[in-house]
Amino acid sequence: MTTFDEYKKRIDLSEYAQRQGWEIDRDKSTNSATVLDKKVLGETQDTIVVYKGKDHDYFYTPNHDREKGDVISFERIKNGTDWKEINDKLARYVGDVDQQRIVPQVVNTHSHNQAFQHNFKFQTITETDYLESRGISKATIYAEEFKDRIFNKEFSYKEFLERGVNQLSKLTPIPEAEKKAIQEIGLEKYYSKPFFDQLKTIQGHVKDTGQLPDNYLESLRNTYGYKAPEGATDRVIVNTSFPLRNEEHVIAAINRNSEYNRIEQSKENAVWSSRTDYDKRPVNTVVIHESPIDSLSYHQLNPPAADEKRLYIATAGNISREQPVLIEKLVKESQADKLILANDNDPGGIRQNINLAGRLNMSPESESIHAQLNVHERTDGRLLITLVHQNQQEGQQRLTQLAERFTTAINKTIPEGAEKEAKATIIQNGTRSSELEIAFTANRENLIRVEKALLQERGLTNYMQVQRPTEKDYNEDLKRATPFIVAYQEPNGRENIAGRYKKEVEAYAAVAEKAQEKPQTQVSAYMEIKTPEGAKKVELAHYDQESQKVVATPEFGKRVEEQQKQQEIQDRTQQITLASAKANTGDIKVVDGDGNTVARTEYTVEVSTNGQTKLRKESQYDQDELTREGTSGKELQTAMNKEVASATGAGKGNLDGADLKDTKQDISQEQEAKRGLSM
Numbered sequence: 256m257t258t259f260d261e262y263k264k265r266i267d268l269s270e271y272a273q274r275q276g277w278e279i280d281r282d283k284s285t286n287s288a289t290v291l292d293k294k295v296l297g298e299t300q301d302t303i304v305v306y307k308g309k310d311h312d313y314f315y316t317p318n319h320d321r322e323k324g325d326v327i328s329f330e331r332i333k334n335g336t337d338w339k340e341i342n343d344k345l346a347r348y349v350g351d352v353d354q355q356r357i358v359p360q361v362v363n364t365h366s367h368n369q370a371f372q373h374n375f376k377f378q379t380i381t382e383t384d385y386l387e388s389r390g391i392s393k394a395t396i397y398a399e400e401f402k403d404r405i406f407n408k409e410f411s412y413k414e415f416l417e418r419g420v421n422q423l424s425k426l427t428p429i430p431e432a433e434k435k436a437i438q439e440i441g442l443e444k445y446y447s448k449p450f451f452d453q454l455k456t457i458q459g460h461v462k463d464t465g466q467l468p469d470n471y472l473e474s475l476r477n478t479y480g481y482k483a484p485e486g487a488t489d490r491v492i493v494n495t496s497f498p499l500r501n502e503e504h505v506i507a508a509i510n511r512n513s514e515y516n517r518i519e520q521s522k523e524n525a526v527w528s529s530r531t532d533y534d535k536r537p538v539n540t541v542v543i544h545e546s547p548i549d550s551l552s553y554h555q556l557n558p559p560a561a562d563e564k565r566l567y568i569a570t571a572g573n574i575s576r577e578q579p580v581l582i583e584k585l586v587k588e589s590q591a592d593k594l595i596l597a598n599d600n601d602p603g604g605i606r607q608n609i610n611l612a613g614r615l616n617m618s619p620e621s622e623s624i625h626a627q628l629n630v631h632e633r634t635d636g637r638l639l640i641t642l643v644h645q646n647q648q649e650g651q652q653r654l655t656q657l658a659e660r661f662t663t664a665i666n667k668t669i670p671e672g673a674e675k676e677a678k679a680t681i682i683q684n685g686t687r688s689s690e691l692e693i694a695f696t697a698n699r700e701n702l703i704r705v706e707k708a709l710l711q712e713r714g715l716t717n718y719m720q721v722q723r724p725t726e727k728d729y730n731e732d733l734k735r736a737t738p739f740i741v742a743y744q745e746p747n748g749r750e751n752i753a754g755r756y757k758k759e760v761e762a763y764a765a766v767a768e769k770a771q772e773k774p775q776t777q778v779s780a781y782m783e784i785k786t787p788e789g790a791k792k793v794e795l796a797h798y799d800q801e802s803q804k805v806v807a808t809p810e811f812g813k814r815v816e817e818q819q820k821q822q823e824i825q826d827r828t829q830q831i832t833l834a835s836a837k838a839n840t841g842d843i844k845v846v847d848g849d850g851n852t853v854a855r856t857e858y859t860v861e862v863s864t865n866g867q868t869k870l871r872k873e874s875q876y877d878q879d880e881l882t883r884e885g886t887s888g889k890e891l892q893t894a895m896n897k898e899v900a901s902a903t904g905a906g907k908g909n910l911d912g913a914d915l916k917d918t919k920q921d922i923s924q925e926q927e928a929k930r931g932l933s934m
Contacts, residue, residue: 263310277291278291279291327345373520378407378408379406385512389755390734390754399534407496408508409492412490419458442483447480448515484746495512496510499518499522500528507571545598546569546730548730549729549730583615594720596612617715618714621714621715634698637694642689662679662693740780740781740783741753741756741766743773743777744776759811766798769798780795
C-alpha cells in the first residue's frame with residue numbers, strides 16, 4: 256500500500272490542483288513557482304503558489320500564513336477531507352486501487368477489542384426523568400422496540416473535574432494549592448455547566464499562550480452556579496446511555512443528561528439501533544436519525560400502524576466514513592421495503608441525507624455511482640461524484656450528462672447575480688472509473704435540489720424517502736406537541752424538568768404526583784412562550800404545601816375541569832363496554848331448526864396504546880344456508896346489532912342480565928316468522 260510520503264513524492268501538486276479546477280496564472284508564475292487560481296464565473300476566489308522542494312512539491316496561500324504544506328495538507332486545508340478520504344483520493348489519482356467500487360476500509364480490529372474490553376457500566380433503566388423532560392413517555396421508553404437499547408449510567412462530576420484539572424496540569428504546571436482551590440470552587444458552584452465551560456475556556460487559553468491567565472481562579476469563582484447542599488462532596492448524576500454497536504459488540508456509548516452530551520469511546524463504524532427480534536413479523540420500514548432521542552420522539556409522534564414493524568437506526572451525529580457499510584448491511588438484512596431518512600430540518604440534516612443517499616447501495620443503479628458532500632466555511636459545497644463504467648468513452652458521456660443535470664437543477668432558480676452558479680469540474684476520467692466535482696453554494700434550497708437529484712440519479716426514489724420534522728428535529732416537534740412542562744426546584748435553586756404533557760389535565764395531575772414524591776421542593780407547571788427577547792415562562796399551576804393542593808390559574812383550572820369531565824364520560828363508556836364484554840362471551844350465533852350455525856358474530860375487546868377501549872365486531876355467514884332459508888346476512892346483522900346495542904349502550908339495560916350466548920333466544924318474532932329460523 257502506498258504511504259503518504261510516497262504520494263508526496265509521486266504527485267505533481269500543480270497538475271493535481273489543475274485536475275480539481277485550479278487554473279495557472281501564467282503572468283504571475285515563474286520558473287521556480289507556479290501561481291494557480293480557483294475561479295467561479297471568471298472571478299478568482301482563492302490563490303495558491305506551488306514550488307518544488309527537495310523531495311516533493313509544496314504550496315502556500317498568500318496572506319494566510321497557516322495555509323501551507325504538501326499535497327496532503329492541500330487536501331486537508333482546501334477540500335476539508337479527512338485522513339481516510341485523503342488516502343482513498345490520492346490512491347485513485349495515482350492508480351493504486353481497483354477501479355471497481357471502493358469499499359470503506361474495515362475498522363481497526365485492535366480498537367474494536369479495546370472498546371470491547373472497556374467497561375461501560377450500563378445499568379437497567381429506572382431513572383427516566385431526563386427522557387421525560389424531553390417529552391418522551393414511559394410507554395415509549397419501555398416499548399419492546401427499545402428494550403436493552405436504553406440504559407442508565409452514573410456520572411460523577413468530581414471525577415470529571417479531576418480529569419479536567421489533570422488535563423490542565425499537563426498543559427502547564429499548577430501548584431497543588433491551586434488544584435485544591437479549583438476543586439473547592441467547583442464544589443461551591445456545585446459543578447455547574449457554566450463552571451466547566453469556563454474551565455474549558457481556560458484550557459483553550461493555555462493551549463494558545465502556553466500559560467495560565469493571571470485571574471483564572473477569580474474567573475472560576477465568578478462563574479454562575481448553584482449553591483452546593485450542606486455536607487455535599489460530589490454531584491452524582493444518573494445519565495441516560497445509548498449503546499453503539501457494530502456487527503460484533505458494543506464499542507461506544509452516547510451519555511446524556513440535561514448538561515452533558517458526549518460519546519464514550521470512538522464510534523467508528525457503530526450505530527445505535529432498535530430491536531426487531533421481539534416478534535417474528537418482518538420489518539416493513541427502516542427509519543434513520545442522527546440521535547436516538549429523535550428516534551424515540553419519532554416513534555411517539557408517529558406510532559407504527561398495527562401491521563407495521565420498524566427498525567430505527569441512529570448515527571450519533573454526522574456519519575463516519577465506516578458507518579454506511581454497517582447501515583447498508585442492517586437495512587438489507589431487515590428486508591424492509593421502505594427506507595426513511597428522518598434527519599434534522601436544517602442544512603446539516605440535509606447534508607446528512609445527501610451523504611447517506613450517496614453511499615447506500617439499495618438499487619442496481621446505485622452500484623455504479625457514489626457521492627460524498629463536503630462543505631467548507633458553511634456554504635462552499637463540493638459534491639464529489641465517483642462513477643464506475645465499462646470504458647473511457649462511456650465515462651466521458653456519463654460525466655457530461657451528470658454535470659449538465661446537476662448544475663441545471665441547482666442553477667434553474669437562482670436569480671442573476673444572487674449567488675455563485677454551480678460549476679462542474681471533471682477531476683478524473685479513467686478507463687474504468689471517473690470523478691466529477693460539483694461546486695455550489697450550499698444553502699438550504701440548493702442542498703435540497705442536490706438531495707433530490709442524487710436520489711433520482713441513483714435510482715432510489717421508489718425506495719428511499721426523506722421526511723423532515725416541522726421544527727429543527729423530531730424531539731423539538733415532540734416538545735411542541737407536549738407544551739405543558741412540570742418542573743421542581745431544589746432548595747439550592749436548581750430547576751429540574753420532571754416531564755412534558757400534551758393535555759392540561761395530565762400536567763395538573765403530574766404536579767400533585769411530583770409534589771408527593773419530592774416534598775421538599777417547589778413544584779409547578781408552566782409553558783414557554785417565544786418572545787422577541789427569548790423564551791418566557793408562563794406559570795399555570797403550582798403545588799401549595801400548606802393546603803396540600805394544586806393551585807391553578809383560572810383559565811388553566813377551567814380547562815382541567817373540562818378535560819376531567821370528558822375523561823369521566825370516556826371512562827364510563829369504556830367501563831360499560833368492558834363490563835358487557837366480560838358479562839358475555841361476545842359471541843352471537845344464529846342457528847336453523849336442525850341446530851346448524853348459519854351466522855356468527857364475534858365481539859372482542861381491544862385496548863389501544865393511549866388506553867382507549869373499543870369493541871371489535873367480526874361476522875361470518877353460511878351464504879348457502881341463508882339462501883335456502885330465504886334471508887340475507889344483512890337482515891341477520893341488523894337484528895344482532897340491535898341486541899348488542901341494547902346490552903352495551905351507555906346506561907341502558909341490565910348488563911349482567913344480557914345473555915347473548917344463548918343461541919335459543921329469539922332476535923325477534925317478526926324475523927323468526929319470516930325466515931323460519933330459531934335462535
